[in-house]
Amino acid sequence: xxxxxxxxxxxxxxxxxxxxxxxxxxxxxxxxxxxxxxxxxxxxxxxxxxxxxxxxxxxxxxxxxxxxxxxxxxxxxxxxxxxxxxxxxxxxxxxxxxxxxxxxxxxxxxxxxxxxxxxxxxxxxxxxxxxxxxxxxxxxxxxxxxxxxxxxxxxxxxxxxxxxxxxxxxxxxxxxxxxxxxxxxxxxxxxxxxxxxxxxxxxxxxxxxxxxxxxxxxxxxxxxxxxxxxxxxxxxxxxxxxxxxxxxxxxxxxxxxxxxxxxxxxxxx
Amino acid sequence: xxxxxxxxxxxxxxxxxxxxxxxxxxxxxxxxxxxxxxxxxxxxxxxxxxxxxxxxxxxxxxxxxxxxxxxxxxxxxxxxxxxxxxxxxxxxxxxxxxxxxxxxxxxxxxxxxxxxxxxxxxxxxxxxxxxxxxxxxxxxxxxxxxxxxxxxxxxxxxxxxxxxxxxxxxxxxxxxxxxxxxxxxxxxxxxxxxxxxxxxxxxxxxxxxxxxxxxxxxxxxxxxxxxxxxxxxxxxxxxxxxxxxxxxxxxxxxxxxxxxxxxxxxxxxxxxxxxxxxxxxxxxxxxxxxxxxxxxxxxxxxxxxxxxxx
Numbered sequence: 001x002x003x004x005x006x007x008x009x010x011x012x013x014x015x016x017x018x019x020x021x022x023x024x025x026x027x028x029x030x031x032x033x034x035x036x037x038x039x040x041x042x043x044x045x046x047x048x049x050x051x052x053x054x055x056x057x058x059x060x061x062x063x064x065x066x067x068x069x070x071x072x073x074x075x076x077x078x079x080x081x082x083x084x085x086x087x088x089x090x091x092x093x094x095x096x097x098x099x100x101x102x103x104x105x106x107x108x109x110x111x112x113x114x115x116x117x118x119x120x121x122x123x124x125x126x127x128x129x130x131x132x133x134x135x136x137x138x139x140x141x142x143x144x145x146x147x148x149x150x151x152x153x154x155x156x157x158x159x160x161x162x163x164x165x166x167x168x169x170x171x172x173x174x175x176x177x178x179x180x181x182x183x184x185x186x187x188x189x190x191x192x193x194x195x196x197x198x199x200x201x202x203x204x205x206x207x208x209x210x211x212x213x214x215x216x217x218x219x220x221x222x223x224x225x226x227x228x229x230x231x232x233x234x235x236x237x238x239x240x241x242x243x244x245x246x247x248x249x250x251x252x253x254x255x256x257x258x259x260x261x262x263x264x265x266x267x268x269x
Numbered sequence: 270x271x272x273x274x275x276x277x278x279x280x281x282x283x284x285x286x287x288x289x290x291x292x293x294x295x296x297x298x299x300x301x302x303x304x305x306x307x308x309x310x311x312x313x314x315x316x317x318x319x320x321x322x323x324x325x326x327x328x329x330x331x332x333x334x335x336x337x338x339x340x341x342x343x344x345x346x347x348x349x350x351x352x353x354x355x356x357x358x359x360x361x362x363x364x365x366x367x368x369x370x371x372x373x374x375x376x377x378x379x380x381x382x383x384x385x386x387x388x389x390x391x392x393x394x395x396x397x398x399x400x401x402x403x404x405x406x407x408x409x410x411x412x413x414x415x416x417x418x419x420x421x422x423x424x425x426x427x428x429x430x431x432x433x434x435x436x437x438x439x440x441x442x443x444x445x446x447x448x449x450x451x452x453x454x455x456x457x458x459x460x461x462x463x464x465x466x467x468x469x470x471x472x473x474x475x476x477x478x479x480x481x482x483x484x485x486x487x488x489x490x491x492x493x494x495x496x497x498x499x500x501x502x503x504x505x506x507x508x509x510x511x512x513x514x515x516x517x518x519x520x521x522x523x524x525x526x527x528x529x530x531x532x533x534x535x536x537x538x539x540x541x542x543x544x545x546x547x548x549x550x551x552x553x554x555x556x557x558x559x560x561x562x563x564x565x566x567x568x569x570x571x572x573x574x575x576x577x578x579x
Contacts, residue, residue: 059538063557065477065564073538110536142409166575170534180534184575229571231536257579 028052032120032138036090044086044096044124049131055079056135058123064115067145069225072097073110074123079133082107082125088136091119093146093193094222101217102232104209106178110231113223114145114191150197150226152188161186165245165257178233181207183245185255191222202228202255205247209236215243240264292414294322294346296353301498301506302459304330304437306357308341308350312472312504312553315342315373320414321407322346324373325500327463328354329456332435334363338454338463339502340377340386342407344418347377363434366441367423368465368502369448370395370478372403378421388423389443391450395478396422427452442491446484447474453491460497467491470504470512471551473558474519476565481524488517504553519549523562531574537567 030037031052041050055078064070076082085107087097093116100109107125115121122136152158167183185202192199205218215234236243241264247255298306307327315321321342329336335354340347354362367375367388375396378386388396400420408415429443438457445451447466454463467487469475491513501512530540541560549555 059541061538061541061560061564063560065561069564069568071537071541071563071567073536110538112537142406163579164577165579166572167578168575182534182536182571182575183578184572229537259578 032090032122032136034090034120036095037120040088040090040095044088045132048126050124051131051133053079053133053135056123056125056133058121058136060121060137060139062140064139064141064145067115067141067143068148069112070115070121070139070141070145071110071112072121073231074108074125074135076107076123076125076133076135079107079125079127081128083128084126085109086124087111087113088122088124089113089115089119089223090122092116092223094191096221097223098221099219103217104213104215104235105207106176106233108231108233110182110229112225112229114148114225115139115141115143115223116146117141117143146191146223147193149194150188150190152186152226158188162249163187163253163255165255165259167245167257167259169243169259169261171263176235178235179261180231180233181243181259182229182231183257183259184227184229185247186227187249189222189224189226189228193222200250202247202249205230205245205255207232207234208244208246209234210240210242210244211237213237236261292320292345294320294341294349296346296349298328298353298357301327301500302456302461305456305459305461305498306330306354307500307506308353309506310373310503314554314557315407315410317410317412317414319411320346321373321376321411323503325502325504325506326350326374326377327500329434329437329439329461330358330360331363331437334361334434336434336437336439337362337365337381339368339374340365340381342373342376342411343415344377344379345414345416347380350377351380365423366427366452366454366463367392368452368454368463369450370399370403371448371466371475372400372407374466374502375423376404376407376415376418376420378423379417379419382421385425386421386423387425387427389428389450389452390426391445392448392452393423393426395449396420431457444487444490446480446482446487447476448478449480451487453487455494455496460495461500462491462494462496462498463500464491464502464512466502467516468499468501468512469516469519469552470499470501470507471515472501472504472553473549473555474516474562475503475558476523476562479562479565481520481566484520485517488513488520515552519552522546522549523559523566527563527566527570531567531570537563537571540567 056076059073085100118140124134164186170180190200207216243259245257310323326339365386440455442453
């Protein structure tokens with residue numbers, strides 16, 4: 001091969017190289033600049049593709065007035081179909097707040113969380129193509145929310161009330177005819193970070209309609225607030241007069257409640 | 270030599286504002302009525318840039334001595350306040366009144382430890398219970414300005430009454446709503462109302478210990494007073510009662526709006542960025558205080574609105 005031909009071949013190979021090797025796309029930079037992101041990214045999503053996507057919105061205060069109950073709401077409905085959502089607090093001792101499976105529900109969830117220090121609060125939403133779409137914001141905080149003593153134990157009869165549910169559902173609205181449902185479960189949600197108080201928290205919650213069809217499923221974890229509150233937008237079967245909430249905590253305690261849909265004719269009151 | 274000195278002063282001044290340096294509130298007593306002075310605070314939130322100087326403490330010079338109303342956010346503030354009072358009168362301090370338990374009202378108490386410090390019983394209890402935590406939080410928020418500050422609870426419980434110092438008849442009015450115990454002081458002699466925590470003027474009301482319906486009732490109690498000058502706890506001093514109406518307007522809007530959104534199904538995080546009507550644009554720290562109020566007021570409203578289902 002003449003030098004000239006060799007050079008041409010090298011150039012051709014160089015030009016073809018990237019296409020043939022199908023190099024992985026460049027890993028996107030974390031817009032929130034979190035020191036924990038590289039670790040969390042590998043931990044939570046492995047090699048699955050991620051994209052920082054403004055269509056996933058997180059509503060939370062700029063400053064956490066009460067570090068034991070910071071309101072957070074995540075909305076991924078702009079993505080269309082979402083199979084799973086994860087709420088993440090990068091700098092909490094336990095970063096994952098919950099995993100949400102909106103089986104027959106909008107990919108929207110509201111709840112309240114504890115924060116131990118100022119932290120990014122993120123929602124990741126997985127679309128059917130396996131891509132995680134991630135949005136979030138930074139919440140400033142005095143902190144200490146994860147190690148504040150629970151208020152629950154101030155009441156001597158607290159154990160009699162664990163698992164009590166308060167709830168309400170609203171008539172369907174919007175084009176997608178989803179019904180908003182909110183429930184609050186009495187539970188200390190001990191995260192195990194306070195000396196002498198072992199971890200004791202709700203780990204599973206599920207909402208079904210009257211046909212027994214699962215609408216929404218939650219795997220709940222340490223950062224959730226004491227007596228946690230959840231807001232979901234679900235699509236029950238048209239004839240469902242009530243929803244059933246079931247759940248379980250880490251000590252096998254069962255949660256069971258019936259939430260009336262009062263606008264359905266003849267609904268239980 | 271003089272030029273050199275001036276240069277050194279300028280140089281030192283520059284350094285001292287950039288480094289931690291000697292901090293000063295630079296307090297100036299502003300006369301607002303006969304014998305009556307106020308130290309006007311900023312309309313901001315606690316911050317390192319203002320040292321926590323966001324309150325309007327004041328004093329009345331009477332023939333029986335000086336009556337001090339609130340002592341400010343830090344030991345340094347209390348000491349500077351006492352020195353500033355001395356520039357106005359040589360009369361001794363007769364008594365200090367503290368209007369409620371929030372930290373900027375009483376953390377200057379150390380500077381007045383040699384005189385009786387009076388407050389409503391509920392305020393004294395509140396300071397004993399929460400004072401330490403509030404003090405620590407102030408160190409976090411305003412930093413070095415707090416150096417040497419320790420919580421000192423008021424020493425003397427007072428009740429609703431009219432007390433006379435020299436020619437000044439002071440009506441002590443116990444109220445509640447901004448906190449569990451709010452003391453307003455109306456000087457019948459001059460018509461000056463030190464409204465305490467219940468009236469804000471061009472500054473968004475704060476609600477960490479608030480009961481809004483009770484607060485609205487407290488405003489109704491102040492409305493009929495023959496006020497010539499109204500000193501709100503925070504914000505602009507006025508010669509009319511517009512600040513009472515403004516505080517009522519804000520609290521009414523806040524309470525109604527959160528209640529209506531709750532009934533419509535809104536989630537707590539979803540109401541954080543609701544639009545706020547333009548008429549409130551003149552209120553300082555508007556969005557920030559609104560978001561704090563959501564944290565204070567929403568959970569209890571929500572609990573009341575969610576029926577038990579199991």
